Amino acid sequence: MNPPKDKKMTSIPITPESLQKKASPFQWQTILAFVILSTIYLVSWNDTEMSVGSLVDGWGHMRSYIVGNPEIEGSNFFPPSFILYDINRYLQAMYETIEMAIVALFLSIAVGFPLSLLASRNILKILIPGRSMSAKLLRRTMYSGAMLVANVFRSINEIVWALLFVSAVGLGPMAGILALAVHTAGVLCKLLAEGNEAIDPGPVEALTATGASFPKIIVYAVLPQTMPHFVSMVLYRFESDVRSASILGFVGAGGIGFYLFDKVRAFENADVTTIIIIIVVTVWLIDRLSAVIRKKFI
Amino acid sequence: MISLQSVNLGYSKKPILKDLTLRVGKGEFLGVIGLSGAGKSTLLMSIIGNIRVLQGSYQVFGYELDSISKMQIRQLRSQIGFIFQGYNLVDRLSVLNNVMSGMLKDIPLGRSMIKLYTRKELEKAHEYMQIVGIDQLAMKRCDELSGGQRQRVAIARALAQEPKIILADEPIAALDPKSAIQVMDVLRKVNETYGVTIISNLHHLDFARDYCSRIIGVASGSIVYDGSAHALKGRALEAIYENNSSTESRLDMDSIVDKIHDAVQKTPLKADDIELNELRVAA
Known part of the structure; x- marks a missing residue:
């Protein structure tokens, strides 16, 4: 073995002068990239009619919206409403929302994994080994097919799926569950595939060499390796599902969103604050719980 | 068990290994030596049907590799254990589950999915773990073990296949000398206890001499030595460690020494000094 040769011998010898030029942070590529990014940003800002002035001018409106109209009872966001009967209803709806997310999560894993x-x-x-044309073509077809399905699932928002499912199975949590499951299956497919592609091929090679079948290779060589990533992604999606589930009620697909939408429309803003607090605390608790579970799966 | 008659091997039409003629019988402990890139690993991979046979007759257990079906290749592989330089264990699984993964072909799909084993399977696994001396580590996760221990887990996994042949691709290249000796001792024990044929690529001449009953020397894609360990000296060594692509027709001893040095340097093992001295004596 000879010492590795420099593949590209640079024509200009390295001297203090040339080094200053080469090591300068102001390379034309960097400047060009900066100009392009700034242009994209400025054009987008302009086209979407963003303006700091409007925000400053409108600040007062927002303040009076939050304070509410003193003539209408309950139109103030603060203090939140503390009627025990209502809070009980909201908590029950939040509970239903979490249940929706749980059912949807299992469905989405069953499809997405x-x-x-x-x-x-x-x-x-592993599934279709070989370097023949037919094997390559089959692999590519399956890959593109899976990607297409996942992309369709993922790129349509939960709310849109919910509208479609409400028209199919009627109002209620089921439509919401199906909507969450389909969208999350698409997202999980992409996230889990990234984890699958990052595994160490060694154990797979070893098990292939023993003649083990595909499902056994997945269980003994792939899953144990992707487990931490898998758990992490699934927990993250659970948290997202709870968040999404809390607005699916806007279109009649169950959960706490129904009350949230109802109270926003009725200007019963004190209740809106109560509901938002319940959602925020729930999501925070789930986040804490996820962190604990994640630690167990390193 | 293995029989090659004027075989050319390669991935595409261009052969990597040329004109190989070789017979390996039951219970042999075969060492394959040669420089990096000489084709040692290719030779090993070809035995489990991973390399295309371009020409000649290549038989393993009576299967003709040139015309073997997918079903047959799985049957063939299930009878051959493979040990890798990088162990190729699943770090997050226990030693037991890694050993069990060698037995997968005999465990029904349903039970293997939930990793439920019968008493008989566990007894077998225990026997193999005992042979390689890791039975007390059975419930530990593999990422808690040292390199030598991991390689022994890999040997136990190979044994769990109840193989007729164990192929070892540089099994000790990443190990310190003490662990290397332990691993080679285990391989010898396996060879003697079960009569399993062992074919191992080795960078270290010393180990090849000490443990192998027969040595194959590979250089530039062909077999240049096939014989006993003690007959391997002088001209035979030159032929193995001579780089044919270089234009020098005759290599002096120093350059051979350099080349062996290079080959050995890839590994953390410090045994090269002994090898070089021995080589000087041989010369």
Whole structure:
């Protein structure tokens, strides 16, 4: 073994002068990238009619909205409403929202995980080995197919899915669950596929060499390696699902969103604050719980 | 068990290994030596059907590799254990589960999914872990073990396959000398206890001499030495460690020494000094 040769011998020898030029942070590529990014940002700012002035001018309106109209009872956001009967109803709705997220999460794993295996190039190579044209074509077809399905699932928002499912199964939590499940399956497919593609191929190679079948390789060589990533992503999506589920009620798909939407429309803003506090605290608790579970899965 | 007759091997049409003729019988402990890139690993991978046979007759357990079906290749592989330089264990699984993964072909799918094992399977696994001396670590996670211990887990996993042949691709290249000796001792024990044929790529001449009953020397894609360990000296060594792509027709001893040095330097093992001295004596 000879010492590795420099593949590209640079024509200009390195001297203090040339070094100053080469090591300068003001390379034309950097400047060009900066100009392009700034242009994109400024054009977008202009087209969307963003203006700091409007925000400053409108500050007073926001203040009076939060303070509320003194003539209408309950139109003030603060203090929040503390009627025990209402809080009880909201908590029950929040509980239902969490249940929706749990059912949706399991459905989305059931769909998203198998889909993520097809959306990982290295896993497809275990399923369909070989360098022949037909094997390559089959792999590519399955990969693109899985990606397409996942992209469709993912790029349509939960609210839009909920509208579609409400028209299919009627008002109520079921429509919300299905909407969350479909969207999350798409997201999980992409997230889990990234984890699958990052595994160490060694154990897979070892198990392939023993002649083990595909499902056994997944359980013994792939899953144990992706487990921390898997758990982390699933918990993150659970938290997102709870957040999303709390607005699906806007379109009649169950959960605490129904009350939130109702109270916003009725200008019963003290109740809106109460509901928001319940949602924020719940999401915070789930976040804490996730952190504890995640630690167990390193 | 393995029989090659004028075989060319490669990934594409261009052969990596040329004109190989070789027979390996039951219970042999075969060492394969040669410089990096000489084709040692390719030779090993070809035995489990990972490399295309471009020409000649290549038989393993009576299967003709040139025309082997996918079903047959799985059957073939299930009878061959493979040990890797980087162990290739699943770090997050216990030693037991890693060993069990060698037995997967005999465990029904349903039970393997939930990792539920029968008493008989556990007894077998225990026996193999005992042979390699890791039975007391059975419930530890593999990322808690040292390199030598991990390689022994890998050997136990290979044994769990109840293989006829164990192929070892640089099994000790990443180990310190003490662990390397332990691992080679275990391989010898496996060879003697179960009569398993062992074919191992080795960078270290010393280990090849001490442990192998027969040595194959590979240089520039062909077999240049095939014989006993003690007959390997002088001209035979030159042929193995001579780089054919260089234009020098005759290599002096120093350059051979340099080349062996380079080959050995890749690994953390400090045994090269002994090897070089021995080589000087041989010359």
